[in-house]
Amino acid sequence: MPTLNETPSANRLHIAIYGRRNAGKSSLINALTGQPVALVSDVPGTTTDPVRKAMEIRGLGACLLIDTAGFDDDGDLGAMRVQKTEETIPKVDIALLLCAGDDLTLEKEWSRKLRERGIRQITVVSKADERDAQTLAQRITQELGSEPLIVSAKTGDGIPALLTALARAIPEGYGAPSILGGLAGPGDTVLLVMPQDKEAPKGRLILPQVQTIRELLDTGCISINATPDTLENALAVLREPPALIITDSQVFREVYEKTPKGVKLTSFSVLFAAHKGDLSAFVEGARAVDRLTDSSRVLIAEACTHAPLTEDIGRVKIPALLRKKYGAGLQVDIVSGTAFPENLDAYDLIVHCGGCMFNRTYLLSRVRQAQSAGVPITNYGVLIAKLKGILDDVALPSV
Missing domain, CATH: 3.40.50.11420 (Rossmann fold)
Incomplete structure (x- = not known):
């Protein structure tokens, strides 16, 4: 199993903890890791923006734990915090949904959001040392349709069972495919x-x-x-x-x-089109480039944020290649980092970078979003091979 130092953040198992303010999210992270990695306070709303902590957890390997703001936060600032919490969902491999009170309305709503995204979730009765945990667990089973684990971060009760559940929730064959994809082997x-x-x-x-x-x-x-x-x-x-x-x-x-x-x-x-994304979708998207015209609109998405350079491939070279072939009037929009439009209907093509800074779950969520909108999506290398007339001669990794 790789050590933490060998594993880039984008290749770690992403585990997010969701729940109301003061539901015990930060305390649970500390209990899972055995270290005080998250700030704990009795004051509701201590955690504001999502906090990410890279850890090596026995039985799980290299993980990225995401401590989120309470999804019951209120006011204008609270709404912004909830929005930031919601933005973590596409990046998550496993979600822990904490329930710490009698009202389960928001928990049901967030459970639905996670299911719609295909996120594996584990429901947890948190702070079991402070309440009638069994009665709450029964209500959760009835209203959310899932049998929760009963956990106390304070006493440690239920933590081993939760770690076991997390290990079982890891999808079979989890992890990005091999980078080489069978194109080279030992001794080559x-x-x-x-x-x-x-x-x-x-x-x-x-x-x-x-x-x-x-x-x-x-x-x-x-x-x-x-x-x-x-x-x-x-x-x-x-x-x-x-x-x-x-x-x-x-x-x-x-x-x-x-x-x-x-x-x-x-x-x-x-x-990396195969390692992090959907190579078949990217090849199909590149072939759709021939439908572009002088009035087309293209979205270029970069995973990382950096100061633009004069020879930048995404901001300069690819737009120049597209305009040279399909017309100077072709419009190009550029987004970077986690910025990505919710509505893609205006675009005729999406060109994504290799996604080395994203985990595979997040990049695939963008591919699915494009497919749902009916917009072809490709990546830098596949598109350039197509534009240079050599895509059919390029060796493609198997997945």
């Missing part, structure tokens, strides 16, 4: 082409490159690194052609033209 030589231009972080590699290199090492592959300028030299020093070339999508066509016959070629972004 893999050549990585990584431009080191002004977009590349000085002194380090970007996360998809780091994660791919790590998987290559874990798989037993021989990893060779090059830039576009040194690609031909790298190929020349190899006694045999590599089994696979993985390139930055921005130089897809350039690398394609230098790739030896019979060598598989893909990109980091294409790999």
Whole structure:
């Protein structure tokens, strides 16, 4: 099982705790982790914005615990806090729904919201040391349709059972698919082409490159690194052609033209299209690009937030490619981080980044949202391969 230091936040099991103010959410997080990681107070509304804590929990592995504001918060500021709590739902793998009082109206509403999103939920009678927990549990079973666990964070009663329930709630085969997706195996030589231009972080590699290199090492592959300028030299020093070339999508066509016959070629972004998202949907979305016109509207979504650069792939290069091919009047909207429109009806295409900063649950929720709206969705690497005329020649990972 990977250690916490080996697991990026986006690859951890996301567990959120929902409930009213002062329902014991923060206390429960502390009890689950065995550490005072969340601020506990008798004052309702102590937790405002969602608080995330990365932890290694025995039996669960690397987790990201999300402590949320009470969904009964009131007033203008309270409504904003509840909205922030609701925004966590698409990112959650497992939800703990705490019930701490006789009125279950809001609990029923939030249980429905979680079910509609397909989120696995565990209902909990919290603060069992302060009330008639058995009577409340019976009411929860009748009104919410689920038998709750009875837990006291103060005494520790029920915590082992809750940890067991969490472990059982992890979906079978949980976790993102392999990054390589069967494109390379033990003993294979893999050549990585990584431009080191002004977009590349000085002194380090970007996360998809780091994660791919790590998987290559874990798989037993021989990893060779090059830039576009040194690609031909790298190929020349190899006694045999590599089994696979993985390139930055921005130089897809350039690398394609230098790739030896019979060598598989893909990109980091294409790999992450399968690793974090829905590759079939992204390929289908890329093929729909031919329906764009000068009056089309495209949404570009980036998972990370950063200061725009002059050569930025999402903000500059992809819009330029689209306008060159389909007309200067084509409108492009750009969102970053967790910003994403609720209504997608105005768009003819959505282009998403690789999503290395998101967990797979969150990225797939965006894919489903686009599909529900009938809007094609693709990702940076798949779209660039299509626009460069090489999508049919690109090696696609299996999922």
